Amino acid sequence: MAQIQVQLGDVQETLLATLYARAVETGKKRGLLRDETAARMVARIDYDFTRFGRSPMLLGSVLRTLILDEWVREFIDAHPGGTVIEIGAGLNTRFERLDNGRVHWVDLDLPDAMALRRRFFTECDRRKLLGASVLAEDWPDAVRELPGPYFFVAEGVLLYFPPAQVRLALAGLSRHFPGAGLAFDTAGRWLVDNQDAPVFEKTVAASFRWGCDDPAEIAGWGLGLAHRESRTLLQLPKRLARSLPPQTRATLGVVRAALRSRARGYQVSLFDLEPHVPEPTSPGDRIT
Template sequence: MERIAIELGDVQETLLSTLYARAVETRKKHGILRDPKAVEMVERIDYDFTKFDGSPTLVASVMRTLLLDEWVRGFLSLHPKGTVVEVGAGLNTRFERVDNGRTHWVDLDLPDSMKLRERFFTESDRRRMVAASVLDDSWHEVVRALPAPYFFVSEGVLLYLDETDVRNALGRVAQGFPGARIAFDTAGRWMVEHQDDAMFKKRVAATYAWHCDDPEEVQRWDVGLRLTESRTLLQLPRALRSRLPVLTRLALSGIKLFYGRKARVFLVNLFESQPSLRANRR
């Protein structure tokens, strides 16, 4: 089968790392995530994925994915016909993992990423694929045409934007979709400052631009977001943590013991959008 050549920007290239992380985990005998579609895509794409081998961020990426999956499933259990918007969809397969047969879905990403995505995924009566930036409001009408309530999930995207752009992007979503849930990850200051250390084997040119150790900071921006839940990757929900192999659980405990607050390299946050006081004063 012919291999698929790719042309991606620096930030968009990072989608290949998260794709590879899911494929590697799927190939394990006792992996904590099953994603055969990821394996298929890695085998089809003409790219040296092996440069990511040995990076500790692969396992971290998988745990982040699992936690976000759990939150989306929780939303769909309450609102089975609601709409999920995957911001920066890349080559994610969250729809394939959590689809309940009734939900509506929007995959959103930049044009070059969406062009690649269209080689592997197709639209349906419940699924739309939109080429646009999270900083552009043009796609809001596409979402509003689908059933409420809404759940926005953004994985490995916002941390590549500067704080001003993050604030604007989240504020526009919050004001445009009151009552929606918004889940995203952040990188702590220590991670941003040490991202180029050899131990992380980053192997891509993109650089984290925004650090956030405390999700309450986002709430204090007064853009219409109320913090509902926040977890580090070492604070997985009990049900999710129980699925991890014993050795993985022991390794996580060891990391937490020896690295302390530095273990907060990634936070996964869940917010609910509400009219902000600033918006009300206009």
């Protein structure tokens, strides 16, 4: 079978790192997750994945995925026929891992990333693939064709936006989907300022552009967000934490040292979108 060529923007290229992280974890004897689909995609894509090496940041990506998986699973358990929306879906396989046979799903990403995603995934009655920016105005109507309630996940996405665009994105979600759940990751300001340090073994051109030391502060932006919970990458579901082998616990020590330096570091947070108030207006910040 012919190899699949990739042409992605700098930020979109990061989807290959998270894909590789899940494939590497799947190849371990006692990996934290099993994602055979990720392993098959890595084998099909013509890309030098060895550039990502065995960086501790790969494990960090897997831990982030597991935390988000837990919150999505809780939503599906409470609302078996609801709709989950993956913002910046990349080549994520969360639908394949968590599908209960009833849940509805929307994969949303920029057109170049979505073109690659369509090489591996197809739409069905319960699943839509939408090629658009989260800041565009046309995709919410397609989401509302699927039943509520709604739950949004943005994994490794918003921290690449400048702060003004983060506000616009959150304001748009609040306006269109009040009452929905929202889970995403943030990076502390020290981490953003020092992301090129050797300890982080950065291997992609994209850079974090938004620093947030305390996700609870976002609720003060006036965007109708209610903060429910934040976790560091070490605050795993108890069932997983208890099953970690000694080698993985040692690796987590490296991640802890990297991500807790001088700031709150890297966190994954859960919010509720409350009734919307007027959003900031800055036409130059919109992406269409």
